[in-house]
Amino acid sequence: MSDPHATSPEDVDLSRFDAIVDVRPQAQTRPHLPESTFTPLERLLEDPAASLPSTSARVLVVCDIGMRSAIAARELAELGYQSVTSLDGGIDAWRRHGLPLAGTDSLTPNELERFDRQIKIPDIGSTGQSKLRSASVTVIGAGGLGSPVISYLAGAGIGTLRIVDPDVVELSNLQRQPIYALSDLGRPKVAAAADSVAATTTQTATEIVQGSFDSSSAADLIEGSTVVVDATDSFQARYDLSDATRKAEVPLVTGAVYRWEGQITTLVPNGACYRCIFPSPPESAARLDCALVGAVGPVVGTIGTLQATEVIRISAGLAPAYAGRLLMYDGAVGTFSSVSVQARPDCVCQRP
Numbered sequence: 648m649s650d651p652h653a654t655s656p657e658d659v660d661l662s663r664f665d666a667i668v669d670v671r672p673q674a675q676t677r678p679h680l681p682e683s684t685f686t687p688l689e690r691l692l693e694d695p696a697a698s699l700p701s702t703s704a705r706v707l708v709v710c711d712i713g714m715r716s717a718i719a720a721r722e723l724a725e726l727g728y729q730s731v732t733s734l735d736g737g738i739d740a741w742r743r744h745g746l747p748l749a750g751t752d753s754l755t756p757n758e759l760e761r762f763d764r765q766i767k768i769p770d771i772g773s774t775g776q777s778k779l780r781s782a783s784v785t786v787i788g789a790g791g792l793g794s795p796v797i798s799y800l801a802g803a804g805i806g807t808l809r810i811v812d813p814d815v816v817e818l819s820n821l822q823r824q825p826i827y828a829l830s831d832l833g834r835p836k837v838a839a840a841a842d843s844v845a846a847t848t849t850q851t852a853t854e855i856v857q858g859s860f861d862s863s864s865a866a867d868l869i870e871g872s873t874v875v876v877d878a879t880d881s882f883q884a885r886y887d888l889s890d891a892t893r894k895a896e897v898p899l900v901t902g903a904v905y906r907w908e909g910q911i912t913t914l915v916p917n918g919a920c921y922r923c924i925f926p927s928p929p930e931s932a933a934r935l936d937c938a939l940v941g942a943v944g945p946v947v948g949t950i951g952t953l954q955a956t957e958v959i960r961i962s963a964g965l966a967p968a969y970a971g972r973l974l975m976y977d978g979a980v981g982t983f984s985s986v987s988v989q990a991r992p993d994c995v996c997q998r999p
């Protein structure tokens with residue numbers, strides 16, 4: 648049954664319309680028809696005069712699949728708008744016909760398909776996806792935390808991943824480092840990690856550094872980074888990373904795990920540094936060395952996965968979830984809890 652107010656994409660001549668109104672929520676952040684204006688359906692029906700030139704104007708209404716826009720066309724007709732047309736099949740059909748879309752920031756058809764599920768999220772959209780593609784993320788440590796970080800960031804379309812780790816793959820790593828296989832034993836972790844990225848995607852370039860992170864190499868290793876990920880297991884590395892990222896004014900997403908417990912926080916340039924939270928290494932500094940105390944694989948994976956989520960947010964231009972807050976996870980009793988963290992006035996990071 649054909650809808651008298653609907654027209655299919657191949658019959659639409661955009662130049663024939665006085666206004667093209669996209670009624671999807673936050674449509675401006677997603678691929679849309681050229682020359683569109685944006686008014687969510689509810690708001691359009693509440694006050695059509697605010698978005699439409701006149702009751703006689705020729706208006707094309709658009710949504711994802713043509714359902715919201717069909718409602719808009721019918722209701723507007725009842726309100727006296729004489730020439731409102733719904734795009735049948737919506738943006739989905741428009742794209743299937745290969746017709747031009749704006750707001751894609753030149754994402755390729757392959758990227759639009761590959762990242763479809765996150766582009767559909769309104770606050771990511773094609774704009775956020777383009778930002779992910781432009782992002783350069785440095786991951787310090789390609790172990791248990793680094794595994795999910797590297798895997799999910801490659802999956803999300805981060806443009807460049809710089810991976811830093813001094814070690815080779817050992818048998819005891821495979822319990823909690825799922826990006827490695829038996830065939831990787833004895834290989835440098837950074838090389839095996841880059842291969843795992845290359846096996847999944849052509850959209851992410853890797854830069855690998857087989858070496859340790861310390862205060863002398865810090866500035867070079869994080870140069871040009873959008874975000875840095877602390878996926879190390881040493882307290883000294885955490886301090887060095889915190890100092891270096893603060894100086895470079897780059898956010899640092901830091902994670903740590905001890906047996907069944909893990910924690911994550913994001914250190915932003917104007918907030919607390921790692922020394923504000925831990926002024927000196929706790930007596931239990933050795934707690935963070937999993938070679939000595941052990942770590943449950945999926946607990947490490949949980950924290951690494953939270954770190955990946957946070958990096959995606961920051962790289963897409965969204966507010967970090969863990970700035971000013973330390974989230975703690977206890978896998979033994981199944982609880983998440985968090986405490987707020989603030990810069991300490993007596994910390995070295997607060998000295999001019």
Ligand SMILES: [Zn+2]
Pocket residue numbers: 919920921922923924990991994995996997
């Ligand atoms: Zn501080």
